[in-house]
Amino acid sequence: MSPMRGPGGTRPFRTAAGDVVPESVAEVGYCRLGGVDQWVLIRGRNLANPPLIHLHGGPGFSETRLLRHFNADLEDRFTVVYWDQRGAGKSFRRGMPRSSMTVEQFLTDLDDLVDMVCARVGREQVVLHGHSWGSLLGVLYADRHPERVAAYLGTAQIGDAAAAESASYACALAAAEHSGNRRALKALRAIGPPPYPASSVFSERTWLQRLDGQLSPSALWKLRGAVFGGRPESSPLDLINQIRGFRFTMDAMSREASALNLLSAVPALRMPVVFFVGCRDHWVPPATTVAYYDALTAPSKQLLWFDDSGHEPFVDEPATFNRAVVDTVGALITP
Secondary structure, three states, rough: OOOOOOOOOOOOOOOOOOOOOOOOEEEEEEEEEEEEEEEEEEEOOOOOOOOEEOOOOOOOOOOOOOHHOOHHHHHOOOEEEEEOOOOOHHHHHOOOOOHHHHHHHHHHHHHHHHHHHHHHHHHOOOEEEEOOOHHHHHHHHHHHHHHHHHEEEEEEEOOEEHHHHHHHHHHHHHHHHEEEEEHHHHHHHHHOOOOOOOHHHHHHHHHHHHHHHHOHHHHHHHOOOHHHHHOOOOOOOHHHHOOOOOHHHHHHHHHHHOEHHHHOOEEEEOOOOOEEEOOOOOOHHHHHHHHHHOOOOOEEEEEEEEEEOOHHHHHHHHHHHHHHHHHHHHHHHOO
């Protein structure tokens, strides 16, 4: 297999006098997870704070750039763990066996990561935050290892993956009809409703972005700092692996991931649960998230709405999202 790219660096937390903040952590490197080296970044101002592991979406779409740009304030209140999952971002390399790209393998990888993080911070539990595909992975892990998860947070939470895809396709078709966009209608009708292969997922999502205005100049300008910003953890050259990894992982895993149904697979969780829902999310339409929320049994559960957000409230309304995470988790667990 091709060699891994260098992990990059990360700046330490410093006091006003320029000294490294005592008990802070700023570490980046490759960790052996599930027998494969995978990229992990750990940052937090105080190791006494609860560990928070982000599970990015896709599958195969690293969100570290977005999270570090829009949500770095969370590092003041949590020890935040950013993980490029197997086959994604800095963890992608050519020659990775497609046979290893399974939900079961990702659960094993995540279990190794949780063990590593708990040993590093001296804790027995972590807070999991799953976004989109990561919300499937997070719920499945929390169900299997409840003793390791203090609280579960889901953004763009998927319940019945097939129902979410069908609802998303219906949204795209309705938007194309409403706008009278003949090119969009022709393309969407050509791929037909799901289930469909990864190539059709990319097509449907791209048309939705165009119809929603997410590819407008102003929308893309907002992301410029996250994509091209000067953070040492990543460089513009990493964008090549970002695209390659996303396409490889989606092609390898989309069929299995899109068949998952948490309503039947995980009807109950044994830790507090919080779902963050973007009102304008057309990739995981809110009604499908609410259906799972209503069916889910948990010691406590909350549904928080973001009126001005789509699929990524942590990007669309970062300050509101960060405060919601701090407030909800702070009320659920003690440092």
